[in-house]
Amino acid sequence: MAILIKRPAAIKPSEITDRALYFDRRRFLRASLLSTVGLPALLARPRIASAALTVHELPPGPFSTHETMTPYQDTTTYNNFYEFGTSKGDPSRYAGAMSTNPWTVAVTGACRHPAIYHLEDFIRPYALQERIYRHRCVEAWSMVIPWIGVPLRDILRRCVPSGDARYVEFTTLYDPREMPGQRSDILQWPYLEGLRMDEAMHPLTLLAVGMYGRVLPNQNGAPLRLVVPWKYGFKSIKSIVKIRLVKNQPVTTWMRAVPQRYGFYSNVNPAVDRVPWSQRYERRIGDFFKRKTLMFNGYGPEVAHLYAGMNLAKYY
Amino acid sequence: MRNPAFTRRMVTSLTVAGCLIPLAFVAYRTLTGTLGANPISNLTNRTGLWSLRLLLATLAVTPLRRLSGWTWLMPARRILGLFAFFYGLLHLVVYLALNQAFSATLILGDLSRPFIIAGYLSFTLMVPLAATSTMGAMRALGPRWQLLHRLIYAVAILAVLHYLLLVKIDFQPPEAYGALLVLLLSYRIGASLRRRIAGPVSRHAQTRTTQTSGQSPQRSD
Numbered sequence: 453m454a455i456l457i458k459r460p461a462a463i464k465p466s467e468i469t470d471r472a473l474y475f476d477r478r479r480f481l482r483a484s485l486l487s488t489v490g491l492p493a494l495l496a497r498p499r500i501a502s503a504a505l506t507v508h509e510l511p512p513g514p515f516s517t518h519e520t521m522t523p524y525q526d527t528t529t530y531n532n533f534y535e536f537g538t539s540k541g542d543p544s545r546y547a548g549a550m551s552t553n554p555w556t557v558a559v560t561g562a563c564r565h566p567a568i569y570h571l572e573d574f575i576r577p578y579a580l581q582e583r584i585y586r587h588r589c590v591e592a593w594s595m596v597i598p599w600i601g602v603p604l605r606d607i608l609r610r611c612v613p614s615g616d617a618r619y620v621e622f623t624t625l626y627d628p629r630e631m632p633g634q635r636s637d638i639l640q641w642p643y644l645e646g647l648r649m650d651e652a653m654h655p656l657t658l659l660a661v662g663m664y665g666r667v668l669p670n671q672n673g674a675p676l677r678l679v680v681p682w683k684y685g686f687k688s689i690k691s692i693v694k695i696r697l698v699k700n701q702p703v704t705t706w707m708r709a710v711p712q713r714y715g716f717y718s719n720v721n722p723a724v725d726r727v728p729w730s731q732r733y734e735r736r737i738g739d740f741f742k743r744k745t746l747m748f749n750g751y752g753p754e755v756a757h758l759y760a761g762m763n764l765a766k767y768y
Numbered sequence: 769m770r771n772p773a774f775t776r777r778m779v780t781s782l783t784v785a786g787c788l789i790p791l792a793f794v795a796y797r798t799l800t801g802t803l804g805a806n807p808i809s810n811l812t813n814r815t816g817l818w819s820l821r822l823l824l825a826t827l828a829v830t831p832l833r834r835l836s837g838w839t840w841l842m843p844a845r846r847i848l849g850l851f852a853f854f855y856g857l858l859h860l861v862v863y864l865a866l867n868q869a870f871s872a873t874l875i876l877g878d879l880s881r882p883f884i885i886a887g888y889l890s891f892t893l894m895v896p897l898a899a900t901s902t903m904g905a906m907r908a909l910g911p912r913w914q915l916l917h918r919l920i921y922a923v924a925i926l927a928v929l930h931y932l933l934l935v936k937i938d939f940q941p942p943e944a945y946g947a948l949l950v951l952l953l954s955y956r957i958g959a960s961l962r963r964r965i966a967g968p969v970s971r972h973a974q975t976r977t978t979q980t981s982g983q984s985p986q987r988s989d
């Protein structure tokens with residue numbers, strides 16, 4: 453996948469410093485306890501399960517936040533990717549077995565140019581961008597992640613959606629041999645997600661192939677995943693094999709599993725309380741104190757107009 | 769057993785040592801910063817799980833002894849129960865101090881959540897049990913001690929309920945603990961029904977079991 457990455461014209465020294473920062477594993481417990489107790493960092497850490505192909509620096513693209521990025525170590529070992537198991541460490545332990553090369557993506561449904569692509573051909577026409585986004589999990593924790601990808605709108609435009617295309621449906625790979633979690637039926641496989649057309653066409657919505665200047669690690673949804681930063685993390689479907697333009701609202705995996713808790717929209721919303729725990733606050737990974745959760749995860753200025761006049765307590 | 773005092777001491781110290789292993793593990797991981805990306809959540813879950821596990825272990829002692837005849841198990845029961853309380857206390861402290869940073873807004877805001885209510889109730893009912901776990905209290909309370917300590921069933925039911933109510937999607941672990949609890953409870957209910965049906969002979973048996981499970985030292989060999 454080395455062909456995906458373009459070399460930027462110049463790398464500012466300030467960005468290199470930044471880069472060093474997010475690989476720095478700071479964590480409050482360790483920081484506070486180690487400095488007082490003075491123990492060496494005994495790092496019995498799981499290996500990062502990916503071909504750690506480094507890609508070159510990209511300048512931060514539009515919409516990027518300046519907040520401190522979450523250390524790479526944390527974003528790659530604390531994952532919800534139930535295809536590999538339900539505990540946070542399962543994806544980094546088991547996702548290495550998933551083969552992502554070759555990888556094909558089918559674009560089908562209500563469009564003029566349906567096609568099946570090799571991933572390289574699928575991405576090659578576009579310039580990759582870096583987007584540093586907040587990521588808010590429905591479990592009330594959050595991260596700041598520098599993604600690398602392509603706006604979904606550019607890809608959708610190329611297939612020329614027809615008038616019937618009102619929603620976009622995404623499907624994850626189904627392969628129980630490589631995805632041990634799919635042998636259990638806690639969710640209905642394959643994982644399915646969806647966006648309304650205007651959400652999919654919003655410039656914030658990204659199809660990511662990398663993060664932190666590298667190719668996506670498997671546990672983070674390699675080789676192709678969605679990133680919708682104003683929605684709870686489970687909307688950002690991983691390891692996508694199919695993108696289908698449809699007329700009717702898809703029934704997503706989490707809606708099907710627990711409809712009274714998880715709805716189609718699943719916008720980050722501190723006022724809507726449908727899970728057992730509070731959505732009003734969140735813990736940014738690495739922080740001690742919780743912070744207030746922002747409406748639309750702080751992307752309100754960009755996306756609130758999509759939901760003008762909608763009762764978000766009803767369309768949760 | 770040939771030397772009851774020795775056996776009792778061995779069982780006691782081994783149980784204490786065993787119950788301290790999770791604490792040592794958690795302490796080690798905390799000091800080395802290896803609790804993962806979300807150490808607070810990790811600490812909360814581990815302490816809660818160990819409280820529940822030890823609670824079920826406490827409840828398993830009597831059926832196990834009756835079925836196997838291993839009377840030497842009895843001294844383990846009080847220690848298991850006390851450690852269930854200890855990990856529950858730790859769980860509560862982690863929740864209040866680390867999860868909620870002692871913020872009144874956060875702590876009070878959580879009080880409307882069913883899983884939090886079940887947790888507090890479960891823990892609160894453990895307090896009188898821990899407080900009356902001494903020989904002195906046992907003697908002072910007499911037959912009422914047994915009655916009071918039946919609260920442990922309520923504690924365990926509430927703890928499983930707490931777990932069921934907080935789960936996101938994977939109900940298997942709380943259901944497994946719940947199934948174990950149902951098994952332990954049905955053994956008790958079955959045993960007490962059998963005693964009731966069997967009439968006068970079993971009244972004698974009941975007195976005997978009461979004494980044994982009351983941990984009277986002279987009976988524990």
Ligand code: HEM
Pocket residue numbers: 729809812813814815816817819820823856859860863867884886887888889890891892927930931934
């Ligand atoms: C004293 C009041 C209690 C409070 C405020 C409390 C609070 C909590 C919280 C906030 C969580 C984490 C929920 C999450 O991650 O979403 C939790 C998990 C848990 N608690 Fe409690 N709890 C209490 C008492 C108890 C007691 C008495 C027990 C057992 C005897 C218990 C067993 C558990 C278990 C098993 C878990 C789940 C662990 C896991 O998911 O791996 N809790 N509790």
